[in-house]
Amino acid sequence: MQNAFTGAALDRVGDSRRRDEAWVAAQLKHRHARAVVAGDRGLRLADGRLELVPLIELEGGQTPLLLGVDDVGPVFAFDEDPPRDGRVPMVGSGGVRGEPPVDASGDRVPLRQAVARLSQQDGGLAAYAAALLNWHRRHRYCSACGQPSDLTEGGLTRVCPNCGAEHHPRTDPVVIMLVTDGDQLLLGRQAVWPTGRYSALAGFVEPGESLEEAVAREVLEEAGVRVGAVTYLSSQPWPFPASLMLGFTATYESGVANVGDEELEDVRWFTRAEVEAAALEPDSENWGAAGGPPGTLALPPRLAIARRLIEHWLAH
Template identity: 55%
Template structure:
């Protein structure tokens, strides 16, 4: 039976992370010459072509990068590594573009590479004593030379939620977004908080709308730079939205007809614009609209 493709980016084609290889330098060295190498610059852009994907660069072409490269995993027996690359003349692709145009495996591997290299670039010193970190386990562990404290890549959990009062969908927009662009509400989980509590708190903080209950649907790694988006649908009171000055420029209820027109692409000149299809936000809106329209029949 065919498996349906994931409805948003960075899910399909995931590599076998091969954790058992991370402490085996001899096997890593043997895999290196034939390995696929993803090269990213300091801004997180990958070397590659917009349509064709990353070039077929093997480890053999860059022997000096072997000890600093991060093992991403295996695919069909071939190892994949990622490393920083300072070639300013090389063609570059940003992750959002790659997610829309590259093959699934390459785009998902790129997302993984961007997140872990971002962590390494910004965690070079120990947060406890200030000592320099020395990276091991094929790039997935930083150990302090001063106090021996171990540091691991950071992922920040965040909820993202389609909020409905039963007839309308609550969406918000940030000041820096394109005109008329609205999205589902989102926010980071705080220490000592359940996901359900986060949903209620974030929605109220951002819009003053009270959530009655919520339900988890799906998750998406979001490497901008290092989040895990936990997708929910929520039932809420039909409160008048009052957006937080710190969080959102605007928040409002949208009718089923307004959302449907936006999903069909009928609002390019005027009306609501939604998040692109690479994000779980768009999928949550689509799910809400599909469930809402089915209940109308």
């Protein structure tokens, strides 16, 4: 089974076609051109599916971004909110901090709740659209000279008309890892999470650092323990706004687990029996839902790669 936020089944046309301005312009006028519509409140869904709206029906908003082509024709991403400066919320988040609102019952559905309802293919397409739209919301100006930049290649590049600098969509690598010691797992907890929720440790990869080095450093910084063997398992795009989660397991080597920085409220070891019991509890579409009773372990939602790593550990 694929991780959530993956599975977009279309040709992303990451070749010379994108660099052909006439070809891109023709896609905008294609009679079967459609768009994923998103904005501050969420993504547009219809009958439990991601709605692909005919491009000709869309007005206002921002310049459509070419996601690729499928068997029908070109598919775009369309930000229905007008451009604005200052701190802007992430597309489909429902708020500036990127957390979805409790009520997702309106005509727009925040990305996390949407992916919980959608097929693998639609969920991957929704995440792709949101990630690209988020990047354009935050990169309208050249980071080299500060001038407004121009959209090119259908939206996969921005070019500064003043200094000529090219800017490409950013993806931030994040390592996320389960530290194991026989039949025990080391998990951490942030204070803002629902009651009882613990998850895998995680952190951004720093410049000049390998993924394995990042795993070892983050575990030592956050939990005060050293790890030995590091094994890669799986990855997951995390478009909040532009991360790529790289999942690992790491074997405990030495040290006493304790909170090492302000990011975590607690770190502790859990037995296989505790994790198995928590894995049997029902999941919630609301990612901010309350956890279990005090003193009980609540695992991350099943859409998160952290949960997939935990379930892989339980199965093996």
